[in-house]
Amino acid sequence: MTSSSFPSPISASAGSPALAAGLPVAEAGAGGVAVSLPGAGASQDTEAGHHDGAGHGGEEGHGDFRLFGLATFLVADGMTFAGFFAAYLTFRAVNPLAEGGNYELELVLPTLNTILLLLSSVTFHRAAKAIHQDRTQACRNWLLVTAALGFTFLGGQMVEYFSLPFGLTDNLFASTFYAITGFHGLHVTLGGLMILIIWWQSRQGGRVNRANLFPLEATELYWHFVDGIWVLLYGILYLL
Amino acid sequence: MTATLSPPTTTPEPQAPLQPQGWLRYFSFSVDHKVIGLQYLVCGFIFYFIGGALAGMIRTELLTPLSDFMPRETYNEVLTLHGTVMIFLWIVPVVNGAFGNYLIPFYVGARDMAFPRLNAVAFWLIPPAGLLLISSYFIGSASQSGWTAYPPLSLTTPATGQVIWILSVLLLGGSSIFGGINFIATILKLRRPGLKMLQLPMFCWALLGTSILVVLSTPVLAGTLVLLSFDIIAHTGFFNPALGGNAVVYQHLFWFYSHPAVYIMVLPAFGLVSEILPVHARKPLFGYITMVYSILAIVVLGLVVWAHHMFTSGTPPWMRLFFTIATSLIAVPTGIKFFNWLATLWGGKIALNTAMLFSCGFIFNFVFGGITGVALAQVPFDIHVHDTYFVVAHFHYIVYGGTVFVIFGSVYHWYPKFTGRMANESLGRLHFLLTFIGFNLCFAPQHWLGLNGMPRRVAEYDPQFTFINQVSSVGALLMAISTLPFLINMVYSAFAGEQAGDNPWRALTPEWLTSSPPPVENWKGPAPLVTHPYGYGAAPESQAVGASSP
Numbered sequence: 001m002t003s004s005s006f007p008s009p010i011s012a013s014a015g016s017p018a019l020a021a022g023l024p025v026a027e028a029g030a031g032g033v034a035v036s037l038p039g040a041g042a043s044q045d046t047e048a049g050h051h052d053g054a055g056h057g058g059e060e061g062h063g064d065f066r067l068f069g070l071a072t073f074l075v076a077d078g079m080t081f082a083g084f085f086a087a088y089l090t091f092r093a094v095n096p097l098a099e100g101g102n103y104e105l106e107l108v109l110p111t112l113n114t115i116l117l118l119l120s121s122v123t124f125h126r127a128a129k130a131i132h133q134d135r136t137q138a139c140r141n142w143l144l145v146t147a148a149l150g151f152t153f154l155g156g157q158m159v160e161y162f163s164l165p166f167g168l169t170d171n172l173f174a175s176t177f178y179a180i181t182g183f184h185g186l187h188v189t190l191g192g193l194m195i196l197i198i199w200w201q202s203r204q205g206g207r208v209n210r211a212n213l214f215p216l217e218a219t220e221l222y223w224h225f226v227d228g229i230w231v232l233l234y235g236i237l238y239l240l
Numbered sequence: 241m242t243a244t245l246s247p248p249t250t251t252p253e254p255q256a257p258l259q260p261q262g263w264l265r266y267f268s269f270s271v272d273h274k275v276i277g278l279q280y281l282v283c284g285f286i287f288y289f290i291g292g293a294l295a296g297m298i299r300t301e302l303l304t305p306l307s308d309f310m311p312r313e314t315y316n317e318v319l320t321l322h323g324t325v326m327i328f329l330w331i332v333p334v335v336n337g338a339f340g341n342y343l344i345p346f347y348v349g350a351r352d353m354a355f356p357r358l359n360a361v362a363f364w365l366i367p368p369a370g371l372l373l374i375s376s377y378f379i380g381s382a383s384q385s386g387w388t389a390y391p392p393l394s395l396t397t398p399a400t401g402q403v404i405w406i407l408s409v410l411l412l413g414g415s416s417i418f419g420g421i422n423f424i425a426t427i428l429k430l431r432r433p434g435l436k437m438l439q440l441p442m443f444c445w446a447l448l449g450t451s452i453l454v455v456l457s458t459p460v461l462a463g464t465l466v467l468l469s470f471d472i473i474a475h476t477g478f479f480n481p482a483l484g485g486n487a488v489v490y491q492h493l494f495w496f497y498s499h500p501a502v503y504i505m506v507l508p509a510f511g512l513v514s515e516i517l518p519v520h521a522r523k524p525l526f527g528y529i530t531m532v533y534s535i536l537a538i539v540v541l542g543l544v545v546w547a548h549h550m551f552t553s554g555t556p557p558w559m560r561l562f563f564t565i566a567t568s569l570i571a572v573p574t575g576i577k578f579f580n581w582l583a584t585l586w587g588g589k590i591a592l593n594t595a596m597l598f599s600c601g602f603i604f605n606f607v608f609g610g611i612t613g614v615a616l617a618q619v620p621f622d623i624h625v626h627d628t629y630f631v632v633a634h635f636h637y638i639v640y641g642g643t644v645f646v647i648f649g650s651v652y653h654w655y656p657k658f659t660g661r662m663a664n665e666s667l668g669r670l671h672f673l674l675t676f677i678g679f680n681l682c683f684a685p686q687h688w689l690g691l692n693g694m695p696r697r698v699a700e701y702d703p704q705f706t707f708i709n710q711v712s713s714v715g716a717l718l719m720a721i722s723t724l725p726f727l728i729n730m731v732y733s734a735f736a737g738e739q740a741g742d743n744p745w746r747a748l749t750p751e752w753l754t755s756s757p758p759p760v761e762n763w764k765g766p767a768p769l770v771t772h773p774y775g776y777g778a779a780p781e782s783q784a785v786g787a788s789s790p
Contacts, residue, residue, distance in 0.1 A: 065429035065430070068429055069354060069355055069421055069422075069425045072421045072424050072455060075455055076417050076455045076456070076458070076459045077459065078459075079455070079459040079460055081463075082460070083459065083463040083493055083496070086492075086493070087464075090489050090492070091478075091486055091489065095485070095486050098484055169474065169476050169477070169483075171477075172478065172483075172486075175476040179467060179470065179478075
């Protein structure tokens with residue numbers, strides 16, 4: 001193990017094996033090497049351990065820039081959606097659909113889903129507020145409610161998918177619809193898993209507590225981002 | 241093992257050996273920005289030689305008007321691989337990843353990048369992506385649709401190679417985005433206390449601008465390529481006109497990334513040359529503030545000029561007008577930078593060493609490519625020469641004559657920092673001479689070919705173009721030969737070069753204010769505060785550059 005005497009990031013990451021993405025970095029030696037997956041914002045927290053963490057030669061203090069890094073990533077992520085939306089709007093403006101196709105969708109279920117997702121942003125906010133007031137149990141309850149809302153949303157998406165009269169390759173609208181909502185659903189899935197992970201980590205003696213709020217804050221930022229994207233998506237795909 | 245895994249609350253281990261030591265660390269998942277920088281550099285050069293060999297095959301084929309050196313399909317594969325390797329595996333990783341990683345933490349007074357482990361991930365995505373791309377040639381067929389992968393061509397050529405190409409470019413795009421996030425966070429958030437933005441060396445501004453472009457535009461390409469892969473694998477019809485799709489939308493989305501990609505390739509080169517010129521001309525960088533604003537202007541304008549690649553794609557008149565004007569406007573900040581470099585040299589105490597020669601070669605070539613670029617922005621002219629060798633000549637003047645010249649200049653300039661030894665000047669000058677002559681001999685005649693109607697991407701051509709093509713191929717041969725003195729120099733000097741000392745150029749930027757090669761955390765003591773990185777040849781109180789209060 002002598003070749004693996006790596007600096008402090010390893011020690012800072014030791015508590016988060018759950019987030020290890022499992023890239024083949026065996027020579028790093030530690031099971032807890034957290035590697036940032038796209039979308040897995042919470043795992044970035046360990047990166048900055050190199051600077052905020054102990055044992056870094058008394059570096060001059062920098063503010064916590066981990067959320068900044070995540071926000072930059074979310075800008076990039078948002079640009080992916082922007083590209084999809086631009087493609088969709090252009091298709092819609094210039095590409096007539098073949099016979100039988102149209103751009104109209106049933107609104108009831110997606111509207112309920114929108115409400116669920118917006119509620120989940122509120123409940124996540126309550127969770128963050130609770131842990132700031134050191135009410136850990138309340139925080140954990142709110143996290144569970146948030147995750148439940150997120151997964152209910154995904155269930156609603158499933159129901160909608162199976163009730164739609166068109167399949168992925170039926171026409172241009174169908175393809176675009178499934179690509180965009182599917183990509184968003186992937187984000188919700190990852191977010192839901194992240195919430196469950198921080199729910200587990202905020203247990204008594206876990207690594208998420210008032211002294212280490214970053215995993216929770218990062219997940220919250222990501223979750224609000226995913227909700228915001230959904231609101232845009234709902235407006236563009238369903239209402240427009 | 242137990243020590244490294246202990247929770248952060250325990251007393252930290254003494255700082256002793258932080259990295260695997262010796263040459264082995266260059267093959268490890270090191271998080272040291274200097275190791276990662278050199279990993280990027282050497283890995284990039286390996287791909288450069290592969291891409292160069294592919295270019296050699298292209299020039300060999302074009303020695304004669306007939307397709308007699310290789311089958312046409314193979315020619316298409318070689319062409320595609322050449323473009324993809326050179327852009328995604330050589331220029332973008334080297335000019336951003338290699339020099340950015342090595343220099344930026346020094347320039348902001350930090351001991352490493354903001355997210356060191358993300359940094360290592362970003363690098364280690366590159367070798368597998370490159371191997372994946374090249375392997376596609378050997379497991380059937382590489383992509384044949386050019387580096388642009390325009391549908392419907394990319395939907396009708398063999399699917400295996402195209403899908404592997406997409407996968408590889410997605411990995412490289414991910415690497416690029418991770419790198420961009422890291423650079424932005426490092427430059428904005430990790431500056432040494434007391435160091436103001438307008439005191440940073442110009443390379444920081446260049447890389448900040450580049451990284452903003454990376455973060456904003458690369459995800460769009462990634463999303464587009466995912467849709468393209470759906471078209472190939474799942475037979476959706478996003479970009480397939482036969483299924484009601486729209487191929488022009490692909491072009492818009494593709495160029496929304498790939499035009500900024502030009503600036504992603506050339507802005508860091510602007511920054512690097514702005515570091516090299518003041519040192520070897522012993523003069524402050526002229527017009528620091530205008531340089532900063534020019535970079536920011538290029539970033540903004542660079543995002544709204546993409547459709548000038550599509551003047552022949554049925555773009556409506558208003559779009560042509562808008563994109564012509566926006567593209568022409570970019571000439572203004574670029575011209576400002578060009579004159580700033582000339583003014584930096586003007587009246588300087590110029591040391592005409594290899595780094596300076598390559599930088600001057602860059603200025604010469606780049607102004608040539610810049611002028612043809614403005615010409616190409618004009619719709620009537622562009623329609624005439626679209627998809628001809630004029631365009632090939634133009635962008636090689638930018639990416640090779642511009643960026644690759646700067647990469648070579650930078651390698652010579654920072655070689656003493658990397659290795660602690662001086663590179664051999666005679667071999668270096670020979671390298672420059674061969675490269676400069678070979679490059680211009682290869683690409684200048686292609687302007688003529690294009691103006692006279694020789695189309696690009698085709699293995700056969702009208703026999704009237706034979707002689708000029710042969711001249712061009714001789715130039716390519718000279719360029720190939722020019723890598724020999726370079727390689728000999730790099731290897732020989734690493735072992736037997738003259739000892740360089742810490743600061744052989746008497747430079748003022750922070751990377752020279754430490755030992756060569758630098759220790760693991762960059763400085764033995766605290767990071768120096770360098771507020772006048774270009775204060776050459778002037779009394780300290782009158783040092784103009786960046787000193788004016790921001």
